[in-house]
Amino acid sequence: MTKIAVQIDDLTVAYNYKPVLWDIDLEIPEGVLMAIVGPNGAGKSTLIKAILGILKPIAGSVSIYGKSYKKQRSLVAYVPQKGSVDWDFPTTALDVVLMGTYGSLGWIKRPTQKEKKAALEALEKVGMLPFKNRQISQLSGGQQQRIFLARALVQDASIYFMDEPFQGVDATTEIAIINILKELRKAGKTVIVVHHDLQTVPEYFDWVTFLNVKKIATGPVKDIFNDDNLTKTYGINYKVSIQE
Amino acid sequence: MDEIPAFAGIMDLKDYIQLVFSDYTLRTITLGTAILGVVTGMLGSFAVLRKQSLLGDAISHAALPGIAIAFLITGAKDSNTLLLGALVSGLIGTFWIRGIITKTHLKSDTALGLILSLFFGFGMLLLTFIQKQPNANQAGLDKYLFGQAATLIESDVWLMAIVTGVCLFVLLLFWKEFKILLFDKDYAKTLGFNTKTIDILITSFIVLAIVLGLQTVGVVLMSAMLLAPAAAARQWTNSLAKMVFLAALFGAFSGVFGTAISASQNNLSTGPVIVLVAAVFVFVSFVFSPTRGLLFKQIRFIKNRRDLELHKTLAFMYHIAETHENIAHPHEIKILNNFQGFTKGTLKKLVEKNYVTLKGTTWSLTAEGFESASNLYNQSNKKDE
Numbered sequence: 001m002t003k004i005a006v007q008i009d010d011l012t013v014a015y016n017y018k019p020v021l022w023d024i025d026l027e028i029p030e031g032v033l034m035a036i037v038g039p040n041g042a043g044k045s046t047l048i049k050a051i052l053g054i055l056k057p058i059a060g061s062v063s064i065y066g067k068s069y070k071k072q073r074s075l076v077a078y079v080p081q082k083g084s085v086d087w088d089f090p091t092t093a094l095d096v097v098l099m100g101t102y103g104s105l106g107w108i109k110r111p112t113q114k115e116k117k118a119a120l121e122a123l124e125k126v127g128m129l130p131f132k133n134r135q136i137s138q139l140s141g142g143q144q145q146r147i148f149l150a151r152a153l154v155q156d157a158s159i160y161f162m163d164e165p166f167q168g169v170d171a172t173t174e175i176a177i178i179n180i181l182k183e184l185r186k187a188g189k190t191v192i193v194v195h196h197d198l199q200t201v202p203e204y205f206d207w208v209t210f211l212n213v214k215k216i217a218t219g220p221v222k223d224i225f226n227d228d229n230l231t232k233t234y235g236i237n238y239k240v241s242i243q244e
Numbered sequence: 245m246d247e248i249p250a251f252a253g254i255m256d257l258k259d260y261i262q263l264v265f266s267d268y269t270l271r272t273i274t275l276g277t278a279i280l281g282v283v284t285g286m287l288g289s290f291a292v293l294r295k296q297s298l299l300g301d302a303i304s305h306a307a308l309p310g311i312a313i314a315f316l317i318t319g320a321k322d323s324n325t326l327l328l329g330a331l332v333s334g335l336i337g338t339f340w341i342r343g344i345i346t347k348t349h350l351k352s353d354t355a356l357g358l359i360l361s362l363f364f365g366f367g368m369l370l371l372t373f374i375q376k377q378p379n380a381n382q383a384g385l386d387k388y389l390f391g392q393a394a395t396l397i398e399s400d401v402w403l404m405a406i407v408t409g410v411c412l413f414v415l416l417l418f419w420k421e422f423k424i425l426l427f428d429k430d431y432a433k434t435l436g437f438n439t440k441t442i443d444i445l446i447t448s449f450i451v452l453a454i455v456l457g458l459q460t461v462g463v464v465l466m467s468a469m470l471l472a473p474a475a476a477a478r479q480w481t482n483s484l485a486k487m488v489f490l491a492a493l494f495g496a497f498s499g500v501f502g503t504a505i506s507a508s509q510n511n512l513s514t515g516p517v518i519v520l521v522a523a524v525f526v527f528v529s530f531v532f533s534p535t536r537g538l539l540f541k542q543i544r545f546i547k548n549r550r551d552l553e554l555h556k557t558l559a560f561m562y563h564i565a566e567t568h569e570n571i572a573h574p575h576e577i578k579i580l581n582n583f584q585g586f587t588k589g590t591l592k593k594l595v596e597k598n599y600v601t602l603k604g605t606t607w608s609l610t611a612e613g614f615e616s617a618s619n620l621y622n623q624s625n626k627k628d629e
Contacts, residue, residue, distance in 0.1 A: 016349070052434045070436075078434045085428045089293065090482045099424050103435030108417055135482035151431075 005030040005159050005190040011060030013050050020046045022214045032207035033185040035195040042212040044194040048161045077157035079148050087137050093147050094132040100154035122150040142173030159190045178204050276396040277499030283408040283453045285495025288474035289488045293426050301467035302360040304454045306337025308367025308463050311388050323459050330455045337363050391462030391515030404456050411449050461515040472522035479533035498522035557590045562617035565609045574606035
């Protein structure tokens with residue numbers, strides 16, 4: 001029996017009375033590479049934000065390896081949507097990646113050579129080392145996404161939450177990113193990805209959660225990624241032709 | 245109403261500098277406006293980067309009723325008491341703005357506008373009420389509307405210096421926390437930082453800096469002190485630390501130059517002149533910054549277009565020359581007329597660069613020209629990959 005990395009019970013989130021997530025129960029086993037899929041407004045990003053305590057749920061609880069998120073922060077890394085920040089902010093690629101070390105540093109302490117070395121290694125991993133001193137607005141969308149990924153890698157977490165890491169990136173970057181995610185899984189990490197491109201789900205992921213305000217289904221891709229669940233989630237007669 | 249009368253009349257720079265060091269009043273005012281520029285420049289950088297440019301305007305207007313109420317309660321006119329009132333009402337205004345944004349559907353510009361006009365209106369009401377009072381002491385409260393640097397005294401400058409020092413200390417201490425809050429608040433939250441605390445810390449200092457400037461620059465113009473140096477500084481650097489430093493520097497110079505101009509000319513009030521000097525910094529930065537400035541952007545654009553035209557012509561020649569075993573084989577210049585974008589100017593430039601030699605009505609590529617043209621091709625091919 002594998003361990004449960006993330007356990008969610010009765011989670012309900014609402015923006016101004018309208019429920020965005022309704023009574024979600026979800027168990028994410030350790031070591032999976034999981035896609036969260038669902039239509040726009042299904043609450044995919046909200047689910048991640050509620051797990052990470054960015055949004056306050058009106059009911060329900062989340063535990064990370066059996067304890068509350070607040071106690072397990074160091075085990076978790078987050079890659080927000082690329083569009084959530086202002087890329088014209090006056091800072092460099094290396095500086096953004098260094099922010100990944102701020103959590104373990106805590107208040108007031110500044111990054112030292114040790115943190116800088118870790119940040120450079122993360123940049124190397126995502127193939128962005130030559131751009132380390134580049135002002136972040138001068139990076140392409142794909143490069144910015146890699147910087148965000150490097151920032152999460154530097155946290156050296158056990159569980160990674162990523163909000164649409166493939167949005168607006170070219171094919172090369174997409175392949176580079178998915179290879180890194182697969183490597184993370186190989187190293188025993190749990191990776192949870194909000195994903196939009198249904199065609200690539202079977203190729204990229206081994207676990208999937210269908211979400212549309214309520215949880216529709218969750219499990220191994222090979223068992224539950226089928227027309228039935230897709231239709232239930234997207235509301236229209238959905239046909240994906242998956243050639244095995 | 246606000247000229248510094250002792251120095252009316254035009255004097256030359258040397259005399260002025262001597263006066264700054266020898267004259268107590270002028271020295272106090274110059275120091276005061278310089279320090280004010282430093283603290284508003286530093287904090288203004290944060291306001292600008294948080295896209296809260298209008299927050300400063302709302303806070304300074306929200307401070308007005310505090311000044312009036314402090315006067316009504318204490319009857320005193322010393323600046324410290326009044327500024328304490330301004331601080332309290334500025335903070336109340338700020339937290340109401342935050343409250344409106346988080347608790348209602350209203351957008352932040354609506355919240356800012358609402359609080360700004362509400363507090364300012366109430367402040368004006370109180371000011372007119374005070375002016376009607378049969379109390380000889382009330383004259384001069386309206387200096388907080390447009391500022392009156394001439395009334396700065398040594399204790400005011402000390403207060404500014406102390407606040408600036410504390411602000412600098414806090415800034416250095418929590419530099420990392422401020423930076424991550426400004427860039428990515430949600431992420432900072434997931435790392436375990438109490439973003440609310442950092443937020444309140446920054447905002448409180450912004451309120452403090454604004455209140456300090458009310459006496460000098462006034463309610464109406466104060467936000468310019470916050471924004472102008474920061475906006476100018478952003479043009480020159482891509483590093484947060486350098487931006488904050490430059491903004492402080494620009495702010496300080498605005499204060500010093502503004503005071504100097506105001507003191508050496510008749511009938512120019514100091515506050516507006518300081519703001520105008522800051523605006524000159526902004527203008528110069530927008531035009532002349534090497535990376536973001538309009539001028540260099542335009543120059544780069546023109547240069548790139550010229551280079552591109554040159555490259556296109558060279559590439560066209562390369563295609564022709566390629567078909568011959570001898571690359572230096574001469575061709576008629578007329579052929580080039582078939583090529584769109586070819587001008588005599590481009591040909592001349594290519595000759596200048598020693599890529600092409602002309603002989604009568606014919607041209608031929610030099611070895612150098614051939615090589616750079618083929619490199620051109622390799623590069624563009626590489627980019628396509």
